[in-house]
Amino acid sequence: MKIGIIGLSSVGKTSLFNALTKSSASVAGGRNSAPNIATIKVPDERIDKLSEVYKPKKTSYANVEFVDIAGVIPGGAASASSADSNLLNNIRPVDVICHVIRVFDEECELLTDPVNIVSDIKKINDELLLSDLAMIESRISRMNLKKKTPAAELEEKLLEKLKAHLEEEKMLFTLELTPDEIVMLQGFKFLSQKNQIIVLNIDEKYIKTDIGSKYSEALAYLKKLNTPHIQISAKIEMEISQLDGDDEKMFLEENGLAEPGRNRLIRLAYEVLGNISFFTAGEDEVKAWTILKNDNAHEAAGKIHSDIQRGFIKAEVVSYADFLEHGSVEKAKAAGKSRLEPKHYIVVDGDIINFRFNV
Ligand SMILES: Nc1nc2c(ncn2[C@@H]2O[C@H](COP(=O)(O)OP(=O)(O)OP(=O)(O)O)[C@@H](O)[C@H]2O)c(=O)[nH]1
Ligand SMILES: [Mg+2]
Secondary structure, three states, X not given: OEEEEEEOOOOOHHHHHHHHHOOOOOOOOOOOOOOEEEEEEXXXXXXXXXXHHHOOXXXXXXXXXXXXXXXXXXXXXXXXXXXXXXXXXXXXXXXXXXXXXXXXXXXXXXXXXXXXXXXXXXXXXXXXXXXXXXXHHHHHHHHOOOOOOHHHHHHHHHHHHHHHHHHOOOOHHHOOOOXXXXXXXXXXXXXXXXXXXXXXXXXXXXXXXXOOOOOHHHHHHHHHHOOOEEEEOHHHHHHHHOOOXXXXXXXXXXXXXXXXXXXXXXXXXXXXXXXXXXXXXXOOEEEEEEEEOOOEHHHHHHHHOHXXXXXXXXXXXXXXXXXXXXXXXXXXXXXXXXXXXXXXXXXXOOOEEEEEEOO
16 A cells, blocks of 8 residues: 655655654655655554464565655646656655645744635646546547547547536546546546545644534535544654653553554555455464455455465455454453354455465
């Protein structure tokens, strides 16, 4: 899973990136700079617990890659500058967009404007939208130069529908598409079609408060857009990221936080993408595997190895809750809590699976 951190200039994107990935990328920024990239393991206390029991040689968490992209300049999508199109192209490969909004108004040389959440969101979303519109227009005009096949006719009709939607200043993620249409559009990787999470980078003085009442208009706007949001203080998260174990725990407690914002953000990104985890556990390795909600046991097997999928016999499943209650998978089994499931079984988040297969 790739998460792209985007936003206007100097809103705290790199600070957030550093906090999330325990990196130390320069916060100086600059619009021509290459994106900062780092992969982190997804914190999951279920994996911690499984490892405690199995004491495996290797523990493998799920991975998430964060990409910190230079600030988007309003008006860039309409300009022909290669810096602007490079910048927008850096967003293209990501699975989910983490859109950072400045909600701190500390004295800062560059930032004299008061906080304006709605206007800031629109500035960035307009860029994504205009870039998609330009791409569609150029594709349609190129198609018009050639004799059209039936497949091309279908594609053009669909692109015209998207174009009309964008011309009403609506993001593509708000357009309902059929599964066939989604497949047809996959190659384009439209920027406004990507799911977004709005990260409200709040002033540290608000960390114990829900800023909902202060910025109710902005939250109503997000609700209407159907975009999830999360409030985080990048500054505080940077401090947290420098602590370990007990120090981290103490700091969180002192600040009235249940867990680092990093965990909340990754969970939300998982949810937005419809991702869930299942586990394999043994003395060699305890491992988390990422699949989509509603994937079946046969598809889950394919994540591990094509041989396991091909030779699939049954999935031996113990739920995480049963594992926890009985203290180990073996004890849960002895208590009759293990199920033998067929290919079409829909895997549940947290299932501990042992695949039986024959090749
Ligand atoms: N008060 C306060 N300042 C912050 C916070 N987050 C970032 N800053 C400051 O804002 C400035 C910009 O931070 P960056 O993390 O570099 O922002 P950016 O969005 O990556 O900036 P560009 O990459 O240049 O677009 C720095 O001086 C930070 O110290 C915050 O939560 N509170
Ligand atoms: Mg930056």
